[in-house]
Amino acid sequence: MTPEAQQMIDQVVKLVRKPGLQIDENTPLVSSGLIDSMALVDLLLKLEDITHLRIPAGKVQPKDMNTVALMFATAQRVGKPRK
Amino acid sequence: MVTTKYRTLIDALLSAPAERPFVTAWIDEDEQETATFGEFRRRARVQALLLKESGVSVGDRVVLIMPQGIPLMTTFVGAMLLGAVPAILAYPNFKVEPSKYRFGLAGVTANLQAKAVVIDNEFPDDLLEHVTLGDARLIRAAEAGVAGGEAELPNPGNEPDSLAFIQHSAGTTGLQKGVALTHAAVLRHLEHLSAVLKIDEMRDIVYSWLPLYHDMGLIACFILPMVCHLHVVMQSPLDWVMHPDTMLQIFTDYKCTLAWLPNFTYQFVPRRTPRERWGNYDMSSARALINCSEPVRASSMNEFYGAFALCGLKRSALQSSYAMAENVFAVTQSGIGGKFGPEVIWADGQRFRAEHFIETVLEGSPGAVSFTSSGQLLPNNRVQIVSDSGEILQSGYAGEIAIKSDSLFQGYYNRPDLTEKAIRDGWYYSGDLGFYLDGELYVVGRKKDLLIIGGENIYPQDIEEVVCSHPAIHDGRAIALGVFNPDLGTEDIVVVAEVEKEELLQQADDIEREIRGNVVANMGVAVRTIFLKPPKWIVKSTAGKAARSTTCQKLLAEHPELAVES
Numbered sequence: 027m028t029p030e031a032q033q034m035i036d037q038v039v040k041l042v043r044k045p046g047l048q049i050d051e052n053t054p055l056v057s058s059g060l061i062d063s064m065a066l067v068d069l070l071l072k073l074e075d076i077t078h079l080r081i082p083a084g085k086v087q088p089k090d091m092n093t094v095a096l097m098f099a100t101a102q103r104v105g106k107p108r109k
Numbered sequence: 110m111v112t113t114k115y116r117t118l119i120d121a122l123l124s125a126p127a128e129r130p131f132v133t134a135w136i137d138e139d140e141q142e143t144a145t146f147g148e149f150r151r152r153a154r155v156q157a158l159l160l161k162e163s164g165v166s167v168g169d170r171v172v173l174i175m176p177q178g179i180p181l182m183t184t185f186v187g188a189m190l191l192g193a194v195p196a197i198l199a200y201p202n203f204k205v206e207p208s209k210y211r212f213g214l215a216g217v218t219a220n221l222q223a224k225a226v227v228i229d230n231e232f233p234d235d236l237l238e239h240v241t242l243g244d245a246r247l248i249r250a251a252e253a254g255v256a257g258g259e260a261e262l263p264n265p266g267n268e269p270d271s272l273a274f275i276q277h278s279a280g281t282t283g284l285q286k287g288v289a290l291t292h293a294a295v296l297r298h299l300e301h302l303s304a305v306l307k308i309d310e311m312r313d314i315v316y317s318w319l320p321l322y323h324d325m326g327l328i329a330c331f332i333l334p335m336v337c338h339l340h341v342v343m344q345s346p347l348d349w350v351m352h353p354d355t356m357l358q359i360f361t362d363y364k365c366t367l368a369w370l371p372n373f374t375y376q377f378v379p380r381r382t383p384r385e386r387w388g389n390y391d392m393s394s395a396r397a398l399i400n401c402s403e404p405v406r407a408s409s410m411n412e413f414y415g416a417f418a419l420c421g422l423k424r425s426a427l428q429s430s431y432a433m434a435e436n437v438f439a440v441t442q443s444g445i446g447g448k449f450g451p452e453v454i455w456a457d458g459q460r461f462r463a464e465h466f467i468e469t470v471l472e473g474s475p476g477a478v479s480f481t482s483s484g485q486l487l488p489n490n491r492v493q494i495v496s497d498s499g500e501i502l503q504s505g506y507a508g509e510i511a512i513k514s515d516s517l518f519q520g521y522y523n524r525p526d527l528t529e530k531a532i533r534d535g536w537y538y539s540g541d542l543g544f545y546l547d548g549e550l551y552v553v554g555r556k557k558d559l560l561i562i563g564g565e566n567i568y569p570q571d572i573e574e575v576v577c578s579h580p581a582i583h584d585g586r587a588i589a590l591g592v593f594n595p596d597l598g599t600e601d602i603v604v605v606a607e608v609e610k611e612e613l614l615q616q617a618d619d620i621e622r623e624i625r626g627n628v629v630a631n632m633g634v635a636v637r638t639i640f641l642k643p644p645k646w647i648v649k650s651t652a653g654k655a656a657r658s659t660t661c662q663k664l665l666a667e668h669p670e671l672a673v674e675s
Contacts, residue, residue, distance in 0.1 A: 041645075066203050070203075080137055083202070083203070084200070084202065088203045089233075
């Protein structure tokens with residue numbers, strides 16, 4: 027796992043607030059109800075930070091954020107390099 | 110009756126100077142797209158031709174589900190060019206549950222008996238599955254780059270009394286309430302609004318992050334600029350929520366003069382903008398930032414002013430308005446007649462709760478409550494304050510706000526049942542509670558939110574304000590609910606509030622005790638239970654307000670012991 031993915035996972039664990047929760051890059055988060063839609067704003071901001079990309083929020087759907095692996099794929103697909 | 114400058118909205122658009130900028134879609138610091146009025150008209154004709162080829166004609170309802178931006182706006186006008194009646198719905202986004210979205214889409218399409226649903230090429234396929242569109246045809250909007258549109262379209266014979274478009278009433282039940290408006294009603298309204306705002310087409314530039322499916326975004330930030338030939342700079346609501354300081358950047362770069370903002374914006378922007386950057390912007394061009402769509406709080410506007418006075422923000426730019434889709438848009442506007450800003454008054458809290466009466470007292474008197482006005486009535490607008498028993502109340506008494514005007518809607522589209530409840534004797538019963546005092550309208554909350562505790566009327570917003578004044582509570586993130594107590598035969602107050610930081614939950618006992626003390630001291634009523642929750646627990650609506658009923662359901666689901674039969 028990349029250090030970036032680990033950072034993202036740490037952030038997810040913080041947001042789910044479920045002590046002792048084990049997740050990996052492929053754990054479903056949205057479809058399993060672990061993460062609600064409001065928390066996704068924070069995750070998108072974190073994703074922007076980690077990837078140094080600007081992510082147009084309007085191009086992101088819940089399914090694009092379902093796992094940490096998908097989050098990075100989404101960032102690559104819709105993200106724009108920041109100056 | 111007012112004589113308007115134009116016969117139809119289309120006439121107004123066609124008379125705009127071709128070279129003048131109309132819409133700038135602000136994507137980010139590096140990417141912006143501007144359409145002049147001439148280019149906008151060309152692109153609207155392209156969309157009109159596409160709709161025409163798909164069988165759309167005069168009077169057909171057309172539902173538009175496209176991301177915020179120029180293609181959505183040109184498709185909207187394209188439908189109007191054909192004499193069809195467009196209605197904009199929220200575009201799906203990562204904050205909306207797919208199942209809820211499909212349900213809303215199917216309901217609206219059926220109610221409007223829409224001829225077509227227009228989507229963009231990136232619309233997620235999974236959201237269209239399981240949706241019954243009835244007889245509506247699905248159309249993909251034309252891409253921006255498509256050529257054509259120079260040819261004149263056949264005149265569909267738009268008349269002042271033809272339906273121009275349908276806008277949906279705000280709120281969770283709003284999707285059932287399509288407000289159909291004629292060209293004449295919209296133009297009459299804009300005549301009043303532009304006069305009281307002293308709109309100057311050579312000077313004014315509108316800023317907006319507001320969604321176009323709400324009246325504030327649609328009327329104030331799209332149709333008003335179209336009719337008055339103003340430049341509007343807009344960004345998507347989601348991009349703004351992610352980076353609220355972009356609003357300040359856009360004001361700085363484009364020298365915007367006007368914006369309409371819900372109350373929470375005045376706190377959200379300064380709190381999400383790092384303090385060291387507060388001085389980096391130039392807000393001196395703003396002449397009216399109009400607080401609209403939520404009860405207006407002077408404290409929120411003061412917070413915004415306190416943060417950005419350094420950037421040249423003028424105190425007189427902080428204004429307010431009371432508006433709703435059913436009246437096209439605004440009923441009142443502050444600042445009319447050269448006033449400084451909305452009036453702020455203090456009233457005796459006890460008399461207000463017990464008798465619904467406003468006895469003004471000095472600022473800061475013990476037990477006093479403060480109210481910020483939404484301004485003065487627009488020309489040809491009237492309000493009545495009505496009691497529960499239907500009696501018209503005198504000035505200074507709070508009750509339901511009923512409205513009559515020359516731009517009032519005729520009824521909800523295809524919903525005579527809802528219309529009958531809302532319009533009586535030509536007055537629209539808004540469901541909002543307020544009072545009228547010395548020529549100013551004050552909106553204090555929603556009728557159905559009123560809590561009745563031991564015969565005393567309690568406005569949940571007042572309790573919430575007290576709860577939020579505690580430093581451990583996130584401002585704007587508290588909800589007070591009435592829960593029936595069968596032992597006492599009346600409602601008990603239950604408060605759910607978010608703490609600023611999760612660690613604060615370790616001091617929950619102390620915080621709860623302090624909040625209880627504050628509520629009793631300020632309101633004279635006791636709270637039965639306080640639920641302190643971690644940040645982000647309270648459900649927010651798409652407009653960013655705390656969604657009362659949804660939060661209530663969430664609370665009841667987590668705490669079934671609260672759900673007793675009333």
